[in-house]
Amino acid sequence: MNRREVEQPDHVLPTAGREDEELLRAVEKPGGGFKVTFTLLALVILGAWVVFSRQILFGLGVTGLNQPVAWGFYIVNFVFFIGISHAGTLISAILRLSKAEWRRPITRMAEIITVVVLAIGGFHPVLDLGRPDRVLNIYTAGRLQSPLLWDVTSISAYFMASTVYLYVPMIPDIAILRDRGARPQWLYSFLAWGWEGTPRQQAVLERAISILMVLVIPIAVSVHTVISYIFAMTLQPGWHSTIFGPYFVVGAIFSGIAALLVVMITLRKIFHLERYLKEVHFSHLAKLLLIMSLLWFYFTFSEYLTGYFGSEPTEMRVFFYKFSGPYAPYFWGMLMLNFMIPVLILSFRRTRRIPGILIASIGVVIGMWLERLNIVVPSLANPRLPYPTGFYVPSLVEWAMFVGGIATFVLGFALFARFFPLISIWEIREGRHLAVPETVARIESYLPDAAPARAGTEPEGG
Amino acid sequence: MMARWGMVIDLDRCTGCGECMAACHQENNLATAGPEETVQRSRAFHWLRLMPEFSGRYPEVKLRFLPQPCFHCDNPPCVRVCPVQATYLSEEGIVGQIYARCIGCRYCMAGCPYNAKVFNWYEPKRPRGVERGANPNVSLRPKGVVEKCTFCHHRIMRAREEARAAGRPLRDGEVSTACAESCPAQAIVFGDLDQPGSRVSQLARSPRAFRLHEDLGTRPKVTYLAEKG
Numbered sequence: 001m002n003r004r005e006v007e008q009p010d011h012v013l014p015t016a017g018r019e020d021e022e023l024l025r026a027v028e029k030p031g032g033g034f035k036v037t038f039t040l041l042a043l044v045i046l047g048a049w050v051v052f053s054r055q056i057l058f059g060l061g062v063t064g065l066n067q068p069v070a071w072g073f074y075i076v077n078f079v080f081f082i083g084i085s086h087a088g089t090l091i092s093a094i095l096r097l098s099k100a101e102w103r104r105p106i107t108r109m110a111e112i113i114t115v116v117v118l119a120i121g122g123f124h125p126v127l128d129l130g131r132p133d134r135v136l137n138i139y140t141a142g143r144l145q146s147p148l149l150w151d152v153t154s155i156s157a158y159f160m161a162s163t164v165y166l167y168v169p170m171i172p173d174i175a176i177l178r179d180r181g182a183r184p185q186w187l188y189s190f191l192a193w194g195w196e197g198t199p200r201q202q203a204v205l206e207r208a209i210s211i212l213m214v215l216v217i218p219i220a221v222s223v224h225t226v227i228s229y230i231f232a233m234t235l236q237p238g239w240h241s242t243i244f245g246p247y248f249v250v251g252a253i254f255s256g257i258a259a260l261l262v263v264m265i266t267l268r269k270i271f272h273l274e275r276y277l278k279e280v281h282f283s284h285l286a287k288l289l290l291i292m293s294l295l296w297f298y299f300t301f302s303e304y305l306t307g308y309f310g311s312e313p314t315e316m317r318v319f320f321y322k323f324s325g326p327y328a329p330y331f332w333g334m335l336m337l338n339f340m341i342p343v344l345i346l347s348f349r350r351t352r353r354i355p356g357i358l359i360a361s362i363g364v365v366i367g368m369w370l371e372r373l374n375i376v377v378p379s380l381a382n383p384r385l386p387y388p389t390g391f392y393v394p395s396l397v398e399w400a401m402f403v404g405g406i407a408t409f410v411l412g413f414a415l416f417a418r419f420f421p422l423i424s425i426w427e428i429r430e431g432r433h434l435a436v437p438e439t440v441a442r443i444e445s446y447l448p449d450a451a452p453a454r455a456g457t458e459p460e461g462g
Numbered sequence: 463m464m465a466r467w468g469m470v471i472d473l474d475r476c477t478g479c480g481e482c483m484a485a486c487h488q489e490n491n492l493a494t495a496g497p498e499e500t501v502q503r504s505r506a507f508h509w510l511r512l513m514p515e516f517s518g519r520y521p522e523v524k525l526r527f528l529p530q531p532c533f534h535c536d537n538p539p540c541v542r543v544c545p546v547q548a549t550y551l552s553e554e555g556i557v558g559q560i561y562a563r564c565i566g567c568r569y570c571m572a573g574c575p576y577n578a579k580v581f582n583w584y585e586p587k588r589p590r591g592v593e594r595g596a597n598p599n600v601s602l603r604p605k606g607v608v609e610k611c612t613f614c615h616h617r618i619m620r621a622r623e624e625a626r627a628a629g630r631p632l633r634d635g636e637v638s639t640a641c642a643e644s645c646p647a648q649a650i651v652f653g654d655l656d657q658p659g660s661r662v663s664q665l666a667r668s669p670r671a672f673r674l675h676e677d678l679g680t681r682p683k684v685t686y687l688a689e690k691g
Contacts, residue, residue: 059605060566061583066504068577070568130566130581130606137565141546148545148569234573235539235678383577384675385530386514 020428023421026271028182033270034418041411048404052127055397060130064395068387069380073398074128077405079227079372080255081121082155083248084365087256088114089162090220091288093213101439102284104431105276108424109267110260111166116412117259118159120405125151127401147233150226158216158223165212171195171205172426187419224252231375238307238318238379247299251368254292254338258364261285263413265358267422276423279354286357289364290346297339300371317382326391327378330370337367465632466555467613468655468683469642470665471529474690475649478512478527482641482650486510486531489614489640491596493586493603507580509611510641529650531641532557532578532611533674533682540570540579549608555655555683556613564607571608575678579610613652614639634660655683 054062065072088110095103125148126132142149175195178188195201228248231239241247261282268277307315322331342360345351377392394402416422486492486509495507512527534557541549541557548564551557559579571579585605588596596602599616603609614637621637634653642650653662665671670687 059582059584061499061505064503065583067506067580068504070571070581125567128567130568130608131564131604134563134565137546137548137563141548141563143545143547146543146545146569148543148567152545230569234543235575235680236572380572384575385577386516387577 020425022272023276023423023425023428024177024180024182026417027177027419027421028180030418034414037414038411038418041407041414044407045404045411048400048407051397051400052404055127056132060128062395062397064393064398066392068383069377069392071128071376071380072392073394073402074124076369076372076376077402078121078124078128079248079376080369081117081124081405082227083224083252083255083368083372084259085114085117085121085158085162085256086220086224086249086252087260088112088117089158089165089216090114090253091257091260093165093216093220096209096213097217099442100284101431101435102281104427104435105273105423106260106264106281106285107427108166108169109263109422111162111169112413112416112422113256113259113263114162115159115166116409116416118155118162119412120408122155122159124405147226147229150229154219154223154226158219161212161216161219165209165216167191168205168208168212169424169427170420172197173421173424176425177420221249224248231379236379237312237314237382237384238375241303241306243299243303247303250292250295250299251371254289254296255365255368257285257289257292258361258368261289261357261361262365265354265361267413267417271417271422273423276428282354282357283352286346286352286360289342289357289360293339293342293346293364300335300339314382314384318378321378321382322374327374330374334367334370334374337363338371464553464656465654466656466683467534467618468555468653468662468666468685469531469613469639470651470662470671470685470687472649472651472665472687473526473528474670474687475647476527476529476645477647477649479646480512480527481644481646482529483508483510483512485640485644486611489597489600490612491588491600491602493582493588494592496587499583505583509580509609528686529641530576530578530674531613531684533576533680533684534611534613536681536683537679539573539575539678539680543569543573545569549610554618556615557610558612558615559608559610561601561603561607561609566606566608568608575675575680576682579608581608582606634662 063072063074092103092107092110096107126135129135138149138152142152144150171191171193172195174188175192175197178185178192182188225245225248228244232241232244234240264277264282264285268274304319307319321327341363345356345360381392487494490509492509493507495505499505500507510529510531513530515526515528517524517526534555536551536555538549538551538557541551544550545567546563546565548560549557549570550560566581568581571577571581582603582605586603599620617639618637622632625632625636632654634657637652639650639652642652651662651665653660655663655666657663665687666685668687670690671685672688673682673685676682
């Protein structure tokens with residue numbers, strides 16, 4: 001059903017190639033696995049909402065939150081999920097910007113993570129509201145002086161930008177599906193936006209992508225910075241810290257890379273992408289993860305040492321609550337999972353292979369969740385004035401929404417994989433046909449110029 | 463002339479009887495949380511609580527209670543963080559809460575260094591019959607909003623109306639909060655801090671006067687008087 005068998009001007013990109021046909025298989029011939037996965041996940045999510053209906057009916061009393069610990073799982077998961085979102089767009093933008101050629105099979109998955117997880121995480125503060133029916137007051141009576149408003153602004157901007165940033169590079173691939181007559185046809189012809197692969201369109205696309213990737217980086221950095229400001233702008237011990245902004249951003253990128261690795265390894269297995277996602281891709285990302293782990297430890301060390309050394313009584317109570325008190329298992333667990341295990345596994349080439357990377361990444365995802373827990377709860381549980389403190393134990397409702405959130409994440413991927421290719425076909429083909437000579441030329445341009453006798457080859461910047 | 467309402471609590475007089483707490487509950491139509499909520503789930507529900515203060519070591523332990531209402535800070539951290547301006551500092555220095563606008567995010571509770579605010583975890587419950595005897599001057603709160611001490615701001619309004627009707631200025635001692643009025647030891651004094659002759663402003667200048675965590679720059683308007691000797 002090829003509508004266009006027109007000759008492609010110098011580009012071979014838009015038509016579907018034989019060589020990458022297997023990337024379209026999940027879309028064109030979905031197995032029964034999708035239906036089963038979809039049904040199971042839908043049931044889990046439905047179940048979570050059924051449990052959650054208790055909160056809508058009776059109020060936030062059905063959670064485990066209490067008087068000093070007024071924030072719990074919902075806020076922890078909000079920070080956690082939004083943190084994961086930095087996997088995507090930010091990493092993909094940085095890799096694109098730095099012309100890291102190994103990015104090609106990775107960027108799309110990273111960008112999907114961002115969009116899916118932002119939708120989940122961004123919704124969490126609404127779950128946490130005592131009056132979700134009044135959420136629009138944020139717009140009608142919003143105070144821009146409140147850090148919460150900075151969050152709303154920043155996260156909305158990030159969601160918009162990353163959705164567009166996911167969609168725009170998908171257009172040529174959607175056009176391939178349209179031309180191959182994939183169903184539902186209306187969806188693909190609508191989303192392909194009249195893509196014909198002309199040189200002009202190609203140029204516009206590339207321009208759009210380069211604008212977006214530059215734009216998206218400051219937005220992504222701002223997102224987790226202002227999330228940390230929610231805490232840092234209060235006077236509470238353990239929160240009121242100047243390094244919280246960068247600390248959160250580092251943690252976010254750290255957990256994001258780990259989540260990306262888990263997703264890549266899982267999808268590689270399910271969709272047999274071994275030909276595309278090779279050992280080298282994992283190795284490169286794992287090195288990034290290692291760097292982030294060290295960086296994370298550096299921030300954590302600075303943060304806690306500063307608190308400890310000053311030894312203000314209020315600060316110390318929070319410190320020892322984590323160091324040796326009720327939160328010690330979570331605190332030391334966090335250090336194990338975020339620092340010791342990943343550094344041990346990822347430092348050596350022998351263990352820096354897919355099984356090891358998977359273990360380290362899962363560890364980091366859990367460890368970063370613990371980090372969020374360690375930040376949110378202990379500060380609230382140790383108020384300045386003597387208060388009848390209760391231990392915060394999340395209730396069934398909160399656990400249900402946690403499980404529901406993770407199920408939504410998997411469902412997002414299942415749905416995406418059902419309708420769109422998980423790896424950018426045109427970018428892979430561009431890599432094959434254009435990037436190799438381009439990279440050679442680039443490397444040549446770095447080399448010292450030929451001897452002055454003859455004016456030689458031309459560098460083209462960058 | 464605008465008043466600047468404040469309170470002095472003399473710890474030398476306070477016996478820790480808890481009458482102020484009870485009076486506050488009744489005056490302001492506070493919901494009853496019940497023992498399970500209060501003790502097991504740590505959701506005590508008071509606008510004015512008795513803060514326990516331990517000193518000494520076993521067996522020479524001394525336990526005292528500090529009555530602690532909202533301090534109505536002149537630089538209130540809760541007001542700064544509210545996303546919808548549901549909590550505000552009035553011209554007369556009272557930190558108020560707009561129940562009809564509050565979205566229940568509890569950011570103000572997380573931001574308050576004194577934990578002065580409480581949240582309606584459920585639809586507020588009152589023992590049977592109490593509803594009918596509720597104070598008509600204080601609105602009932604719905605579930606899911608934050609609420610707090612108002613310095614009995616309805617009483618201030620009433621007193622001001624009465625004074626205006628009589629064509630005279632508001633006199634010192636004419637307005638009192640429920641906690642101050644009910645205190646059998648007369649440990650709590652309420653009044654205008656900006657009126658130089660008022661009892662509260664004089665007591666607030668006492669050498670025994672201190673405020674809790676003044677170092678945070680919150681400028682609380684509730685002053686404690688330390689015990690003598």
